[in-house]
Amino acid sequence: MPSLRGEDLVTPHQEVAALPIIPEREFALRTVDLTRYFYGRRGLLSQLKRPPIPIRAVDGVNLTIQREEILGLVGESSCGKSTVVRLIAGLLKPSGGEILYRSGTVQPSTTLVAYPDSTEHGSIEVLHVEKLQGESIKFYRSQVSLIFQDPFSSFDPRFTVRGILEEPLSVHGVAEKERRGLIEEILEETRLTPVSEFLDRYPHTLSGGQRQRLGIARALVLDPRMVIADEPVSMLDVAIRAQILELLLEERRKRRISMLFATHDLSAARQICDRLVVMYLGKLVEEGLTADVIQSPAHPYTLALIAAVPDPEPANRSRIIDLPIKGEIPSALEVPSGCRFHPRCPYAGEQCRVEEPPPIKIDDNHYSACWFAEKVKCGVAP
């Protein structure tokens, strides 16, 4: 897959690295033209007739997770969030592009040099996640951990809480006598208390909220530098959801970790994310500080996402929701020409049908891949 990034094309991410508001911040992880195609299984005969059509799940994504920030990856189901998550976690190989990971300050940089596939990137040392193998995968996994949407299906039902937390410790060679202390500490921290009451329970005896706490405990027990969370609150009741969001915020503060928070729920993202990237059909369409994206969205898709969120507001009873979007999301097998949002977009013009919009800078730290970004941001109707 040839690189889509022309030398003259300024991607937002080159600028984001030097955020004027927090200049000392540096990136923790960055993807460059990250792509992942899937090929559906088809009969041999039809494959001979014409080449298989790829599902363009992730189609050239440039995103940057800065140190100690929570970056929200927002979009509807099947837009590619989980694929990005699995690529970044090293569970899936990209079809093209790069994933650059930079270890935090806590880890002495000499650790990185010890690995054969660390390279120079500018003047900083990075790991190429897409090329990791052997021991360096293990190192990366101890640095970057995952929280899943449904913690239940990701636990081995034969393991108790203790067993679930012990596994990563033993895989990463933590001495047996140290494990107990670490496990009790993390249970305390994630408020699965009294600890003695939880240690020997099986995951199916825990409530949804408790299970997600255990999922977070498992992700943190190795003291990672970065956490990748895939829809961590989507399956929880509203009464419990904020408990988990608060726990994530607290851990970020305490451990100074960076985090990617993938979600279809813009209002949950608003609560904990510093910045947002909005994804549509495998590509990022908007990026900016959370408040900017929500208060002055600059992409028509973001506009529609915001309009669709129902507020518990009695006055809404008498309205028809004004949705500035047509139809439903097309399949990633048939990505539309030009701007991939154009068939659903009320702003779309001729240019949109033929030419793909690059990320356009509309403000410091705020980018939108739309030919009419300025117009949208200023609230001018289509």
Add this chain to the structure above:
Amino acid sequence: MSKILSVEDLRVQYPSQGSLINAVDSVSFSLNRGSSLGITGESGSGKSTLAHAIMGIIPSPGKIVEGRILAGGEDITAMSSTRSEQIKGDKIALIFQGAMNVLNPFYTINDQMQETIRAHRRRVSKSQSGTLAEESMAKVRLGPEVLDRFPHELSGGMKQRVVIAMALMLDPDILIADEPTSSLDVIVQAQITNLLKDLQRTLGLTLILITHDLGLVAELSDFVAVMYAGRFVEYGRLTELYGAPKHPYTHLLLRSVQRLSGPNVLSYISGQPPNLQSPPNGCRFNPRCPYVQSKCIDEDPQLTLFGSSHQVACHRSEEKIW
């Protein structure tokens, strides 16, 4: 106004690990033609069980152990099962939680709609039932060509429309929709919400909406019931219940909704809902309630009427402390 449905003192029990749990406990409400009731509460609070009880489909060994359900003045809990089934087929339709995911993959939409018609109307000709199916599809803004498709050929939003069309086919007096938007994407959710609003206006649909989404409740309901551990803890008009909740659970639930506007604060209810096998003494919310007093632990608060329709079960509902 005429009551189209009345539920009186309903109690539903399931045996569970050697004891009996009251999944629905002393629930009463009634509904006028053309109005809508939103029933909300956390997972496991008994919302779906209540819907299943109204439809008479509580899976045994669970059963209705107390109370009556009156549809159009007739007690359907007391009827023979065939008669009550007929009434319910005609009068009340239920959209099951997750129904769009259990459409039969081997049959076309049309086959599945015909099946539904034949199950309830034995004496309908082929052409009549064909017209019925097409008319229902039109109600949910789908063209007749969709009838010939299989479920996998439809998007999530279309499947949900089909499920609504099936429920509307027999022209029910009451539609019960159990989480009609919860497995859909946010934009499709809003499209389905608009469709239901439209049906309320154009067909005068009487709706019982079951959802944990307090935003959706506000879009579609005239009255709201908040369930906690099998009971209604608060019931009232949407505006009074949302505007001035009288039960701390309602108040805290509304505050824990993440919004896109207003102050960015994280508020939640600590703890978790009670185990129905051994619910707490006194008020069932007392272990989680920030306003708990000794009376709350000693005495079970009864639903009390305020004004014309607002009902609350809390010892401190009049103190204006939240």
